[in-house]
Amino acid sequence: MSNTLYLPELREMLAEQDSEQLREFCTALHPARTAEFMEGLTAEESWAVLQHAEEPSLVEIFSFIEVAKQAEIVESIDREEAGDLIAQLASDDRVDILNSLPPETVSQLLPLLPADERRDILRLQAYPEGTAGAIMTTDFAKISESISVQDALHEIAHQSEELETIYYIYVVDEENHLQGLVSARQLVSSMGKPQTIIRDLMERGLVTVKHDDDQEHVAAEVARFDLLAIPVVDDERHMLGIITHDDVIDVVREEAIADAHRIAGVEPLGDDYLNTALFTLAWKRGFWLTLMFIAALLTALTLNSFHSTIEKVVWLVMFIPLVISSGGNSGNQSATLVITALNSQHLKISDWWAVVRREVAIGLLLGGFLAVIGYALALLVHQDPYDVVVIPLTLILVVISGTLVGAILPLGFARLGLDPALMSNPCVAGIMDILGILIYFTVAIYLLRIPLPSLP
């Protein structure tokens, strides 16, 4: 979302080289707000504005600009300047920008960075997307377990300028194994006993994640334990980095959107809707749409096998959409409820029997209710009170099948270790279309004593 409110004023200030007002613009607001107001500017204009920010706030404002625009700015400026800028960014933000730049630019920029920053970038880039390693930052406060509170306070005051958070301070041994944590709060409230050794103050038994853990798992742990940041370790418990609360909020939002997309049968875009290329969008939708279309083709063939029945009892046709949409809709509801409960860890696979009992009960209640309305309407279309019993009976059976199929399929996917959201609503609807037709015509053939269809 861009905020174009102050764009004309900003452009005027730039045209008039009004340094004083531009400096005011860069310092008066929260850096995130400043970045927001700059969103309509070109890369060149943005950089010209940022020249009026003082050193730390230049980097702060820059880090709130969208990654795509950040990359544009880096491309548009002098390589030396770009190297300086990148060296000052948080290590996770840095990697995000480099990943959005063309490889030639990256290979020109990397040699301009200090050797240890360069090594850090290459290491972080190696973690696959969606893992803890890919979203962690290596800028965290670290102290040795053997120093005193007083020394720790000085150490932290010294480190604090470069760190993303100093509120959790990680304690390591000589070989960088994570041993514990002291909070800034503990340090401050222990100021009365400055000689206390950190080892005796620190909390042990930390909640940690591994570098290859899924980012969704990371978010769940941070949420469950109300953490400000979670440490990332390797198999030998070497301290690698931390993931901070603000990155966790982004992960939670990203994953929620991805789940919603999967549920609707869209491959998660991984980018803003308007920024996604048209053919990418078509592909991410087309894949699932084609799968569902094939399911619909099977429905057509199923229906075709009842050709002779349809020719004999045309009024049945009118209720085909009613029958299949009732199954699809109740199935969608169940699937979404089960998927969201599984993904938010309010439900376990082992609860399946409780889910089945609930869904059958719900299916009976809802199906029964719809059956009453359906019977009344069916009488309007076809006046035979016996014949139209087909409709309510079918509705009850179809709604129960819908709730059952909708609930069991995501549980089955989860059981197989797959994302339950893959059992998207349109897939449930596709299955329910075919099942609905089969139930409908079976009930009709039986109740109306229609001769069985011969196979085509």
Added chain:
Amino acid sequence: MSNTLYLPELREMLAEQDSEQLREFCTALHPARTAEFMEGLTAEESWAVLQHAEEPSLVEIFSFIEVAKQAEIVESIDREEAGDLIAQLASDDRVDILNSLPPETVSQLLPLLPADERRDILRLQAYPEGTAGAIMTTDFAKISESISVQDALHEIAHQSEELETIYYIYVVDEENHLQGLVSARQLVSSMGKPQTIIRDLMERGLVTVKHDDDQEHVAAEVARFDLLAIPVVDDERHMLGIITHDDVIDVVREEAIADAHRIAGVEPLGDDYLNTALFTLAWKRGFWLTLMFIAALLTALTLNSFHSTIEKVVWLVMFIPLVISSGGNSGNQSATLVITALNSQHLKISDWWAVVRREVAIGLLLGGFLAVIGYALALLVHQDPYDVVVIPLTLILVVISGTLVGAILPLGFARLGLDPALMSNPCVAGIMDILGILIYFTVAIYLLRIPLPSLP
């Protein structure tokens, strides 16, 4: 999700009154983990275990227990003890428990609390659910703008035991108007200049929310500005409380689930799936399901108006599910993409024209592709290569209508100030069912030169 791994051991320790092991259990783990392992215990057993925790960790473990079980525990114990316990909880947690207790219990407990805690509870309870006021805590660090860094550090060390977070320290004037903020980090790094006055150190121009702001807005602000906590103020900018990052993560997850439920046509449960009473669940689903059923009844009536056409050209019936599901599925995809983009603020209502152009293009691409497959299959069912052109032509028109309807309806709802997620997928599918039938039979009547149906 409950973890029953250690339940037998815990029960054995309780039976044997093994104080040492129980104390170990209460102190060795993160309080959230301890609470997790206790989930299978009864209220009485839980309280018996908690007796072995030391004072601050008893409250910490208790605050990680689910609210429903917390209320059970409070009900099961002596009123005096319960009053003591509640007085020690964070102010937002306290209100959550009291809201889950029967009114008689609450009226017995309130007089047992210190007068200012009681006043605090009554004030917090007055904020409507879903607002900033209802999720804020009144336990925050507050200092006067006129004191020095040194005094501030002492003040905070003194306050810190009772506060949820000391990382942001809010600066107020004599009348409790919010003036600014100093971070614990700033205080620690200013220890070298202990005489600095807070007024000269604090950040001004804070991001704040009003007590009646929607919790979704609060979450968006915290996420945008990467905040640890956001202050809540009234219309005169009096400081009322803060909302911390961990509560924001809960809001983000809660709202994402609520959106997913709305999109699937389920009134958001506001509770775990398995904890929701069966009739509540039936009502929250039945309301929308009935609405969709009425849409489906209209589809049946629409179809019935083509009764004579259907009798003449029975093969058209086979493709009814194909046609309406193609419209519904492509509409669902568009609706979900637009809803998630709007709710995550990646899209504005004013972008509607860009959305329309994209969706028409996508509709043409996807509809064209499905048309080719559809034509091939239609030939299998009905062997006339001219007649079956009805199918691909209908598919292109229906898919374009689907993408357009799916994209425009949520934008329209947002324009009216309503939640776009209310324009749920089943609603889109319901509309597309009717529209699909109309398009299909219009195309068929025109291409196959069938006499127009007489109105029934």
